[in-house]
Amino acid sequence: MRFYTLAVLLLLTLAPFQIFAQNETQSSVVDQINLGVKYLSEKEHAKSIEELIAAKEASLRNEWYTQAFNATLNIGTNYCLMLDYGEAFRYYLKAYEIAIKHLGKRQEMFVVNNIGILYIEEKDLPKAKESFIKAYEIAKDLDDKEIIGTYGINLALVLNKMGELDQAKKYIEEALPLLKIRSNVLLLAKIAKAENLHLREQYVQAEKLALEILPQINNLSLINEGVTVNDKITLLLLISKIYEKQKQYKKAQKYALMARAAQPNIEERIASYGSLANLFAETNEFYKAIAYKDSVIIATDSLYSIKNTALFKSEKVKFQIQNYQHELLESKKTLKREKQFFYIIIFGVVLIMGFLIWVYKNNSLKHKQRKRIVELELEKEISDHLLIEEQHREKEALVLLEKERLKNELDIKNRELTARAMYLASKNELIEEVVDSLSVNTQIATNTTLKGRVNDLKKHLKKDTQWDSFFVHFEELNQGFLDSLRAKHPQLTPNDIRFLAFLYMNLSYKEIASLLNITQQSCRKRKERISKKMNVPKNIPLHAYLSEI
Structure with missing residues (x-):
């Protein structure tokens, strides 16, 4: 099969x-x-x-x-x-x-x-x-379920031929549920099952299954899905064998004749002819039996002839393929020779181009040397000019460093002066606290001597000669500031100038209030009043204005 x-x-x-x-x-x-x-x-x-x-x-x-x-x-x-x-x-x-x-x-x-x-x-x-x-x-x-089913049927068919029927049955039963969506292979599985039943001598079941499959395999749509003419012939011969085993020879002959009529392939007709020869012999129709036996011999000879022809065609194809491969090899050799010739041409062109490039580069080198001499002379002039500029920049840098040094010294002394002012302010603040604490004491109010001492302390706060020394030092450190301020704003009072000096030293309101023995609110108001007196623009801070004087 x-x-x-x-x-x-x-x-x-x-x-x-x-x-x-x-x-x-x-x-x-x-x-x-x-x-x-x-x-x-x-x-x-x-x-x-x-x-x-x-x-x-x-x-x-x-x-x-x-x-x-x-x-x-x-x-x-x-x-x-x-x-x-x-x-x-x-x-x-x-x-x-x-x-x-x-x-x-x-x-x-x-x-x-x-x-x-x-x-x-x-x-x-x-x-x-x-x-x-x-x-x-x-x-x-x-x-892969479908492939498992398909290969299971292949195994079952071989095992049927080898007489291993139990094993064949196992593979068929396993394959059938896996092939429900593959109608063509499912029909082959059913044919394998029918053959297995036939070989097990379960002829009634085999007949029932085979006759059930036959209308399905006659359906053209299933044939288009992959069921071949050989599958139909195999089924017809199987039905014929089932009837033969049941000694229903006329039915067996009918299906064997249908198989022979459906088979255009001489190789497959041999099985049909052999089956028909045996069946006609069983019904004593010896003339037909002998005729079909002769047909078996003729078909076998024809098959050998076909196989020989096929083998000849195969050898012819192999010769054509070898010839094609030889032509391909010759084509590769020709291509290789053409490549070698092409490489030689390229090598020659490269040599000529190399010589021309050498001549060009030689002339170009001489031109570059002359150009380089001119460039070196120009670079020397530029270098001299840059040296002079560098020396000038160094001098300017020294001047800036000197100014920076003087500024740093001025800042240091201003910090010392600020520390001194803060000392005076803390001293005055301490005296003021002592005076305030003594003033509220009822015993001192009745004691004339102590009361006089408290009044002396108050006078000391108003007439502290150390402030004059402070401003002398301030003028020494910030030469010309007070003179420039008085010259630019002659309307300023001594108290105004003192207040502006503290602002110039960048003291806070709290520090200035302590030095002047006033409140921080008074400091703010005094700053606003002095700014108006000096006509300082509102968008310029007073400290920035003083720094520009």
Whole structure:
């Protein structure tokens, strides 16, 4: 029973081609592979192999292993369909090597399954079983339900042929629930189950299931989904065998004749002819039985002739491919010679250009030397000018440093003077606190002597001669400030000038209030009054104005 081989083969070899190119070059390789598959489906094997070999070589050069695998696998399929199983096996092994080294389990699974199909064609059932089991176990690892079901049916069909019916039944029962959405493979699974029942001599159940499948397999839509003519013939022959076992020879002959009529392939007619010869012998129609026996012999001879023709075509294709590869090699050699000639021309041009560049650079060097001399003279003049400017800047820097030093000294002395003023202020503040505390004492108010002493302290606060010494020092440190202030604002009183001196020293209101024995509020009001008296603009702080005098 050969019904499952081509269907599964094409299913598994065409599936990997639904891929997408990653760039323009890969896209062209993918297109080339798809064209090879198209020629394969049209049985134009020479064209298909030529396209696929070119795609394989390009893919291997660029390390595009998925494309290399697909091309190699389908080259093997071409040879399989041409009945050159040895060459098909060789390319399947190449695809297997690519899958193992560079891809994964899924690609390995496809190759192993196709190798199993080759063993079926060579009638090596143990090897076929071994390959199908390996493919089935990989599908299990990948947890691909549909592929598990499909490979389970492959195994069941081989096990049916080998008489391992219990094992076959186990795989069929496992596969059936997994193939509900794959109508074509589901029908193959049911055919395998019917065959298993037939081999178990459960003829009534086998007959019921086979007759149930037959209307479905006659449905054209299912045939379009992948059920082949071979599947229908296999089912018809199976029904014929079931009736034969039940000794219903007329019914058996009817279905065997239907199988023969439906089969255009001479190879598959051999089974039909053999079955018909046996059936007509059972009904004592020896003339027809002998005729069908002769047909078996003729069909067998025709099959050998077809196989020989197929092998001749395979060798012819191999010759064409070798010729194509030879032409490709010659083309590469020609291209290599052209490249060498091109490189020689480039080398000559480079030498000539190098000489011209040397002449140009020699003249340019002389010109640059003359230009450099002029530049050096100009640089010397610029350097001298820069030296003079640098010396001038150094002098200015020394002047600025001297001014900064004097300013720092002035700041130091002003800080000392401020500290002295703060000392005077704290002293006056202490005296004022003592006076205030004594003034509220009732005993001192009745004591004339103590009261006189308190009044002396109050007079001391008003007539502290140390303030005159303070302003003398202030004038020494800030030469010209007081004179410039009096000259610019003659309307200022001595008290105003004293207040402005404290502001100039950057004392706070609290510090000035302590020095002048007044409140901070009075300080603010005095500042506003003096600013108006001096006509200082409102947008300029008084301290900033004093700093500019």
